[in-house]
Every structure is written in C-alpha cells, then in structure tokens.
Amino acid sequence: MVIGSRRARPDGATVAATATAVLMALALGMIFFYVPTDVDQGYSQRIFYFHVPIALTTYTLFLWSALNAARYLWRRDPSLDLKSYVPMHLGVIFGSLTLATGSLWARISWGTWWFWGDTQLTTFLIIFLFNCAYFMLRFSVEPGERRATYSAVYALLGVGLIPLSVIGVRFAQRNELIHPITFNSNGANMDGSMFLTFLVALAAMLSLAVTMYLVELRGKRIDDRIRAIRRLAEART
C-alpha cells in the first residue's frame, strides 16, 4: 500500500474559501476601479456594494437557520440543531455589520446615524434583536432535545418576521421614503455596470458566509467529538 500517493480532495470549506478570495478581490476591484460614481449620492454610494449584500446575507442566514430548524423538528436529528444554530450565530454577526455599515452610510447621506421614522431600518432592528434573543433562550436551557426543540421553534418564529418586514416596507413607501428602494417590481433601479458589481459583491458575501458556516460547523463537531472521547477516557481511567 502506498500512502499519500493520491492527493486528498479539497473539502467544502477550502473550496468556499478559495471562491471567497477570488470573488472578494474581483468585487473590490469592480467597486473601486470599474463602477462609475453615482450622480446623486457621489462617492459614498460605494457603501451600497457592501452594505446591501451584507443585509441580504443576514436574511439568507436567518432563513437557512429556520430551514434547518424545521428539518430538526421533522426528523429530530441532533446534527440539524447544530446546522440551525451556526447560521443563526453568523446571521447575528452579519446583522451587526449591516447595522454598523448602514449607520455610517446614513451619517454621510442623511446627516444622522439613525432615523427612527424609516420602516426598513426599524423592522431590520426588530428582526435583529429578536434573533439575538435566540441565544438567551438557547443557553438558558440544559443541552439536549428540549433545548434543541425550543431553539428550533424560536428560529422559525424569527424568520416569520422577514416577510412582515418586506410587506411593511412596501406599505411605508407610500408615506415616507428616506431609505432608497433599490429593487422594486420593475427590477433593479441602477445601470448595468452597477448591477453587475452588486451581483459580484453579493456572491462574494454569500461565499464568505458559506466559508464561515462550514468552518464553524466543523469546529463545533470536533468539539462534540472531543467531549465524547473525554467522557470515554475518564470512564476508562
């Protein structure tokens, strides 16, 4: 037997990290050297190419968490509880970034760090805080099936707020409009080069989230295995 004669196939996280590096470099190149400066907002509009993809990635992570939560409730497989927890954790990280980058953009565009009258900002904050509370619930219950069930139900309730937020924003458009609406029923409100740059930035951000998800999930699995091995080792000695 010849050991090491065949090169090991790269795992999912390595593929995702490589894709992230390529897409992120491409996105940054396009944002700063390709896309034209917006006529209305000027140079600060470049914040859009990171802020909006981060916000959409946040929603995607919350949706992914809820999907795995539903699968957990259906199949009662403990690995699905972990697959629901990890995207929720990442969703909160990306949600914090959405709020921080949005606040910086608001300061330069509207002259204020936050505007309570804007429905989109307020509903995003509510969704974010609701999902932050997931961790308080999860870590107040002993590990096991009960904790996994409570967490799964909470994750599903949280994702139910996202369509409400979208509907609320659409209704609010008639009354007040400070937050720019980039996408409506007619499609994207931007020219082709801007939309292409946005799509590349979105792909880069989603790819970054996938990489973080796979790496964190692997870490949690290794942690669980080490705990199990430790219990066995302690029982033997």
Place this chain on the structure above:
Amino acid sequence: MIDETAVKYVAAVYGLVWVVTLAYIAILNAKLGRLERQLDEIAGLLERGAGDA
C-alpha cells in the same frame, strides 16, 4: 473631484468589514487552541490509564 469626507466613510465601512472578519478568524483560532489543549489532556488521561494497567 472626490469628496474627502465620503472617502473616509467608505474606507470606514470596508475597513470595519475586514476588522470583523479578522476578529472572527482570531476567535476561531482561540477555539482551535482550546480544542488542542483538550486533546492534550485526553492524551494525558489515556497515557496515565495505560501506565496503571
């Protein structure tokens, strides 16, 4: 003519994203260090068990 204030805010946004990403990697690295220490402890337990037997 590019507005200097706008450039500062754009730099702050992109810099913040990179800082958070790097902080996340640093936290993961700390967790890996903890797992490594746990593996060392388990190896110690098993070695002591083998010595007693």
